[in-house]
Amino acid sequence: MTTLAADREIEHLMTLHPKGFDLSLDRITRLLERLGSPQDRLPPVIHIAGTNGKGSCAAFSRALLEAAGHLVHVHTSPHLVNWHERYRLAAEGGGKLVDDDVFAEAIARVAKANQGQKITVFEILTAVTFILFSEHPAEAAIIEVGLGGRFDATNVVERPAVSVIMPVSLDHEAYLGDRVEVIAAEKAGIMKRGCPVVIGAQESETALEVLIETAERLDCPTVVYGQDFLAFEENGRMVYQDEDGLMDLPLPRLPGRHQFANAAAAIAAVKAAGFEIGHRAAERAMANVAWPARMQKLTQGRLVDLAPKGAEIWLDGGHNPGAGVVIAEALAEQEEKNPRPLILISGMINTKDQSGYFSAFKGLARHVYTVPVSKSDAGVPNDELALRATDAGLSAEPVGSIANALMLLRDSWDGPAPRILIGGSLYFAGAVLDENGTPPT
Template sequence: MNAPAAKPAPPLGELIARLSALHPKRIDLGLERMLRLLERLKHPERMLPPVIHVAGTNGKGSTIAYLRAILEAAGLRVHVYTSPYMVRINESFRLGRVGGGTLVDDDELRAALEHCERANAGAPITIFEVETAAAFCLFAQHAADVVLLEVGLGGRLDATNVIDTPLASVIAPVSMDHTEFLGDTLTAIAREKAGIIKRGVPAICAEQPSEAMDAIEQQARRMHALLHRASQEWHVNVERGRLVYQDDRGLMDLAAPKLFGRHQFDNAGLAIATLRAQNRFKIDAAAFEAGIVNAEWPARMQRLASGALVDQAPQGCEIWLDGGHNAEGGRVAAAALGDLEERVSRPLVVIVGMMANKDASAFLANFAGLTRHIIAVQIPDRDNTMPPDRLADAARQFGMRVESSASVEAALRSLARLAYEVPPRILIAGSLYLAGHVLAANGTPPG
């Protein structure tokens, strides 16, 4: 008699939904629940390879992308934990391999999450805390040379902030965002971000507004951490289209990043400064150049050249996707569009969808001098999204022509029916959740 067929594992979505129900709040900053679970798991966070911990408001993900690409070009195995994911939760967990990392597969991720679920034994805990604990379990089980660990929200009370002595603490640009959790001033927000700085561990910092830098410097002094600041201990510039980096160890003249926008030179510089501030790994100039040139990160001024959505857009148009969702994210996207306009002039249309807790006016103000055409959409399959009419009201105050559309797909089809003398440049922006929907609908999910 044949053995009965094995029962198929339930979809990951069912497990995530069950874990999400363990706490009434999706976001609840604090370390008590996390520390309790890690103790029950026998502290996998203490069995990790050296950790580079990255906080900040904007640029964290791109900086990690450069760090990973450089380290892998140097022949190292790199575990990576990032959030939020675009299409599949697996994107948050990258396991280091010789020759390049791979996303964790469904079976291994399910096993790690269920292991954490059993250890937690039904106690209140946020889904992000469980996911972070699962990342630590996965990374402790697989040999690697280094872990890149992205803060989820803030820093001081974030679930990732349980690593006692990282290899380096990194703070990307700090700006106003998540004020309901982190405080309503740059000083308060920067203090939360600076909470990842550990005693005696080098801290590497991007350029910051003065009040943010003051808070970061205070924490570095308190922790006796050597602070490496952009434009002070290290410098990055664009010269003849190339990235020129300089610190007290010398100068490097490197090719430009593949990721588009002037801000990506700054993010790449932050990654270079981080790796030059540590002494654990020796990175040669060839690895720095290869990493800068090859780093990829989805939905950061990403050009969509083909796919199901592109096929519905005006023929010959350009489509750019950016997950920026706050004032600073809008500023760097607008600056990148300005650079594109100088190269090739096209009419610009911005398709925008945002979460309800974001400052739409502060985001859209950046595009007032670039376009008069905004199409507001609602982010699909998400709670607490901003209604298109509220987005439209925010855009109208800047004298923009505003319309609402049922979806990104419908917006692109409506644009395709217009008679453009020059095919337009289209930016889809306002939320990483919207960006994830766009990548999935276009058939180009991140890998």
């Protein structure tokens, strides 16, 4: 797929408009009015917010709906390798990433409608979402929040079929606040009066209280993980339970015990949005769900070829302490099934709690190689990141690149083939997939 036309449009926008976020709905609302309010002409919307698990919930929701035969649009952010990944348009047999010419035309149309007014590139690209999703037929649209909720540019859908709040924890403190109850209130901003709400598994009781109180104040029909629905492992299967009964399902294709709760939230969300999901469709969804760079096992590619022979390589873009905990737990599960020495190759950006992320791997990881993040101006220098890993109690050293880390490991390794986790940032994970020659499709 050629990406030149859309990339040129986006690069031009980058020269005109500020990078980053400017949380407000005024600019996006004004722009959408000029475009004829496409956000009001969408199929039923599943709107997903949260600190961690948003993308996995979107992936499970898509898998469930497509397994049941529905045509589904999906908007996620950020992308890993190509901008096109943010827009998956409904198609028979499963959604496809937007074609480059369709994408480029939509960007140009939105930019023209903006008439040079002050706006962020994310807001323009969100307006592109609404243009694309309103002009191509589908039976559902899954829309992931970019940042926060209340003032996120996606939060202009007045009557979502369901609002989903996935686990809330500290992240993006500069924009959202440094207390979990404040962040929960921002995420709860996507709830709309009288519209169904699904609250996923919450680690923080304080966050849960804020979410439930907001839903009650808005008279939203609400289901809560652990109270109204849940999922658990039994006899090597995943059991989903809600007021309608039990579904005995295969373990999700996405590894890690945390994915049970993400899958459960998606099942609850799809049902709350008014779709019937039969047992057979749910089985197919668990078996077929895919979500790149979230505990993704890399089995081939240019980087894989550089690793020690027989190494097991995992890629995950999780980048905050909450994500570190669930990734470490998933790797601990792998360790129980198949013991191997764990090595981290990590790159992170400077807006994240690096020591908090690394601390989750204390006692689990044997060594950390820290490398630069090539796809972000905000990347933490590899020597500084090594210090953060050391502060968290890990053995660490800086190296120049992912390839260098893998070759250094290969040339010095003596012992059982290692388990390697590459991660620490979605930007970093995207660079890995690009360099490995295995971009998302």
